[in-house]
Amino acid sequence: MQLKQKISTLGLLLPFMLIPSSVMASSSQFNFEGKWQCEPTEVTDPNKESWVVYDFRDDGIVMSEEWVRYQLEDKTQLEFKLFIDYHFELKGNDPVLKPLALTREIIADPHNIDPFNYEQRRDLTGYRIFFKPTLKGDEKAQFDMWYHITPEDHFSMQCEKQERISIVLR
Numbered sequence: 001m002q003l004k005q006k007i008s009t010l011g012l013l014l015p016f017m018l019i020p021s022s023v024m025a026s027s028s029q030f031n032f033e034g035k036w037q038c039e040p041t042e043v044t045d046p047n048k049e050s051w052v053v054y055d056f057r058d059d060g061i062v063m064s065e066e067w068v069r070y071q072l073e074d075k076t077q078l079e080f081k082l083f084i085d086y087h088f089e090l091k092g093n094d095p096v097l098k099p100l101a102l103t104r105e106i107i108a109d110p111h112n113i114d115p116f117n118y119e120q121r122r123d124l125t126g127y128r129i130f131f132k133p134t135l136k137g138d139e140k141a142q143f144d145m146w147y148h149i150t151p152e153d154h155f156s157m158q159c160e161k162q163e164r165i166s167i168v169l170r
Helices: 003-010 021-027 118-124
Strands: 034-040 048-056 061-072 075-091 094-108 129-135 140-147 150-162
Touching: 048 150, 061 094
Parallel strands: none
Antiparallel strands: 034 048, 034 150, 048 061, 061 075, 075 094, 094 129, 129 140, 140 150
């Protein structure tokens, strides 16, 4: 698969998984409120590094920041951040995330791949992400995830809860 094709589907593979604690409390025993840093469970491309931070708010919004870098022979081919806001909803008993907004920050793009151009950002907002969380203690979790258009193709992420840092200005 070409790098540009990988990039166009990448945003559909990482930023899709958690739900606010107010909803989780009503549908299960899990409490995901706060920030979680996640990494893919399996490495599918040895030239790619990535992570995602999800911030679960009690208003039903999940804010994410995703960092991705592709390298070839120790040279960056593409590096960017995605910022996606999701809304949590239930489809029957299934938790689903619906993308609301996507912005990007290109850090390095020497080949002018232009990931997540206008059309790709527009298309991404039509996706729905289903997931099944499994807590592994109070601070760790694994998420089994899939898209509404490909329910047979699951992928997973390992996540760890991050401490919130409060800064008081005087």
